[in-house]
Amino acid sequence: MFQTEQQIIEANIKTFCTANGIPLAALEWKPIPFSGEWGFSTSFFGTAAAEARLGKKVVVAQRAQEIAEQVKRQIDVPGLSHIEAVKGYLNLYFDTREYTRRVVDTVLEQKNCFGSGPATGQRVMIEFSQPNTHKAFHVGHLRGTILGDAICRILEFAGNDVVRANYPGDMGMHVIKWLWGYLKFHNGEEPATDITRWMGEVYAEAAHRIEENPDLEAELRSLYARWDQRDPEIVALWERTREWSLEGFRQMYAALDVHFDVYYFNSQEEKPGKEMVEELVRRGIATDERAQGGAVIVKIDEVLGLDKEQFRTAVVLRSDGTALYATEDLALALHKFRDYPDLAKSVYVVDVRQSLHFTQVFKILEIAGHAQAQKCSHVSYELVTLPGNVVISSREGTVVLLEDLLREATTRARAEAHKKNPSLTEAQLENVAKAVGLGALKYPILARENTKMVTFDWQTALDFNGQAAPYIQYAHVRCNSILRKAGGLPDVGRSTFDYELNPAEIQLIDMISRFPGEVQRAAAEYKPLAIASIAYDIAKTFAGFYDACPVMQAEPQVRAARLRLVAATRQTLANSLALLGITAPEVM
């Protein structure tokens, strides 16, 4: 927001250093840790160290301070209140009123675009969620879905053209197991209300029976073969039951406020995948060991002539000729680029256990000469486990179903909302319960490094206090409440902060001004955590402001300025929550 001033100052510093033979190191500007005023700074440690390396006898910290002091005397830029040289840092403080005005006016002008980046002209596909049909949809799947959705929202806001892709696993050993179990124990049954739950139960039962009696695996293999030959009876059953699952997913996504632009299905990639494998064999990249009872494999390290085990060996087709996920992922990767030839990036948001799989798939594509491979990347995330490091497993039955979690969260949120604010109408209660319940669910997942495990427990998931979505939503509600009581914003074109600002106000401005930078960082690193953090920081700072700075009862001029600040805060909170897929309610 002060780029012009920064550039002038940078030029000043360079001129001075050149004139005095000082080997200026690269200048890096950072915000000054808050001390009651807003400003930004750069240090001269690097420059002093460079002098030392050139043989000059200096104590680096001392010399850095010396340079900072000299430079300080060279700078004369309007808009700055004062400049200081401290501990080797050059601190530039803005005219606080001017800065505040700029920030607030920018937010109010740009509204729901505040923080967004300029269009990059890049189309990016994000594949995420990937639920398996014929299985339960549980909290383990929640992370990939929530994370992928947030990444899409952030990348879009940062200026990219995002394609949201889903890739349900609608065929594979798990589906065969389900069909087997259905035919054997539930033939003719149809799901009633809880579709996904019922699908999950049928699967768990089948998996269990097969585990108890491994001899039954022969039946599975023969069923898989019937599918592979497209036995009409099996295909028809598969189509009907698959639709049950997909309907369940649609309901789940609607409840989560997540949508997709395109669906790919692994069943559709079987044939093209097999063809690709054939070609790999013809070209000598893949080795067909089926004659010896083996599978079709790609010895990647050997193909690349590597001594160390790095990419290892990938199985790309089962010994019986049926397709694996690897088979299908090879085809899908190219399929995406046929559908969207201008894709700049093709991103896969999938849990960390599949890291080697994607490394192998992308590497094989590269070896086969497909340039698209360079544009493919895997964004991995850690698992959601249950207390005691118990992995959530449909087979073990250690699942917390998403629908149960959602119901519990909204019920709790509703009760809480009613308790805190009995004046809410039924319709309002409904909205608040949905917004708060869902937000409480999403926030803890997004406010965590992708590489860190999340342990699910009901207490934490349903804790609405402290560093959580409801706290941020509440800050938004408070902003809204003030603005509602004030009857909107005063009719002025721009803000005038013509009074001595309270430190809490300045701190709030500081946080708001950081939002656009955090959007860029979150997008560049696929890191919703950056948004989750800044949203919380803004809410926290606003709470301090709310306590320290009366708005309604302030003198007219102060009141007008603060109302605009409150409006800017509300907007920024709403924008940041939107990036997390969390609703910002009007009342709570």
Add this chain to the structure above:
RNA sequence: GCCCCUGUAGCUCAACGGACAGAGCACCUGCCUUCUAAGCAGUAGGUUGUGGGUUCGAAUCCCGCCAGGGGCGCCA
């Protein structure tokens, strides 16, 4: 054996190579005739797993070690 991730306050987690490592929870002390107390202020809590190295400066980068988790030819 090879590869990846994690290790920061009692617990759960932040911190883009920079100033005093910060929040929340839990604990303790205050604050609702004043814009919604889902809130605020304060107290307390740290050899950043460990040993080296790079750097003016390391929780952050590099190497070794320890501990936990995950992945390593026909699951997805």
